[in-house]
Amino acid sequence: AQKVTQAQTEISVVEKEDVTLDCVYETRDTTYYLFWYKQPPSGELVFLIRRNSFDEQNEISGRYSWNFQKSTSSFNFTITASQVVDSAVYFCALSEAVGGGADGLTFGKGTHLIIQP
Amino acid sequence: DSGVTQTPKHLITATGQRVTLRCSPRSGDLSVYWYQQSLDQGLQFLIQYYNGEERAKGNILERFSAQQFPDLHSELNLSSLELGDSALYFCASSVVAGGGITDTQYFGPGTRLTVL
Numbered sequence: 472a473q474k475v476t477q478a479q480t481e482i483s484v485v486e487k488e489d490v491t492l493d494c495v496y497e498t499r500d501t502t503y504y505l506f507w508y509k510q511p512p513s514g515e516l517v518f519l520i521r522r523n524s525f526d527e528q529n530e531i532s533g534r535y536s537w538n539f540q541k542s543t544s545s546f547n548f549t550i551t552a553s554q555v556v557d558s559a560v561y562f563c564a565l566s567e568a569v570g571g572g573a574d575g576l577t578f579g580k581g582t583h584l585i586i587q588p
Numbered sequence: 589d590s591g592v593t594q595t596p597k598h599l600i601t602a603t604g605q606r607v608t609l610r611c612s613p614r615s616g617d618l619s620v621y622w623y624q625q626s627l628d629q630g631l632q633f634l635i636q637y638y639n640g641e642e643r644a645k646g647n648i649l650e651r652f653s654a655q656q657f658p659d660l661h662s663e664l665n666l667s668s669l670e671l672g673d674s675a676l677y678f679c680a681s682s683v684v685a686g687g688g689i690t691d692t693q694y695f696g697p698g699t700r701l702t703v704l
Contacts, residue, residue, distance in 0.1 A: 506692070515590070516678060516695035562631065575621055575633025575646045576693060 473498045475565050477579035484553055485587050492548045492582045494563030500524075505539065505546045506564040506576065516562070522546065550584075558586045591615065592696035594679050600702045606667040609699045613660055613681030619643070620662040621682070621693055622654055626675040637662055638684055666701070674703045 474497040484490045496505065507519040520530060522539050530537045534551045550557055560583045564576040591614035601607055613620050622634040624647075633646035637656035648654075651669075656662045666673060676698045682691035 508695070514676065514700075515697045516680075518590075518692055518694060521692045564631075574644050575623070575636055576631075577633070578631040580630050 473500075473503075473565050473567055473577045475563050475577055475579035477561075477563055477582050479582045480580070481583040481585065483585040483587060486555055487552050489549060489551050490553050490584065492550075492561050492563075492584065494546045494548065494579060496544050496546065496563070496565045498544075498565060498567055500567040502567070504566045506566070507537065507546075507548050508562045508564060508578075509559045510562065510581070511559040519548075519561075553584075553586045555586050555588055558584060560584070590694040590696065592679060592681050592694055594677075594696035594699050596699060597697065598700050598702075600704065601669060602704055603669055603671060605669050605703075606665065607669065607701065609664040609666070609677055609679075609701075611662045611664070611679030611681075611696060613662070613679075614694055617681035617683050617694075618660065619682045619684040619691075620656055620660070621680040622648075622662070622664050623678040623680065623695075624675045625678060625698070626672075628672075631678075634664070669703045671703050674701055676700050 476495045503524045505522045509517045527539050536549045538547045560581045562581045563579045566574050566576050593612045595610045619638045621636045625631045634648040635654050636644040640656050651667050654664045678698045679696045680693035682693045
């Protein structure tokens with residue numbers, strides 16, 4: 472069975488600090504997809520990134536970067552120079568590519584990130 | 589704005605009642621997913637429909653059912669409601685390319701259900 476673990480329940484940093492959110496996953500499939508979503512206080516789930524298991528290149532998007540390491544089954548998310556608007560709950564999720572890509576996402580419990588001014 | 593719409597935004601009802609949550613997917617998306625977010629269980633996948641047919645099932649209770657209509661909107665029906673059903677219910681949609689490719693799921697704003 473697939474599983475996603477986000478061991479950090481809550482992280483609090485001061486604005487402009489860098490912060491890394493950890494995500495460790497378990498799957499028996501060789502083909503799978505990993506996602507990060509952001510849930511701000513308003514409650515909606517906002518898509519941030521999708522990565523398939525064959526693409527281990529790290530990705531950078533502005534102040535956001537992701538480090539995917541199959542050897543350690545991790546897909547960590549770093550925010551550089553954090554801002555108050557980054558305060559949210561961040562979810563890591565996994566989807567196994569079975570049945571032609573038809574599967575729900577398995578989510579971690581989320582990390583509540585608090586950026587203090 | 590993801591392009592996925594959900595109604596109503598809030599719903600308050602009593603135990604034993606039945607409610608219907610509605611979702612309209614993004615334009616062009618054929619697949620609709622339902623998720624439940626609660627403090628106890630976190631975010632859980634309930635069920636998926638693709639082009640009108642049930643495609644995958646997650647942790648959906650027998651008291652819950654869903655369907656997708658020809659215009660691709662979907663409804664989640666929750667019956668014999670219990671206090672523990674109080675949660676945020678999300679709908680998501682994706683294109684679903686098939687062939688082993690998992691598309692990104694875009695989420696609606698959610699319906700907050702409170703069972704009293």
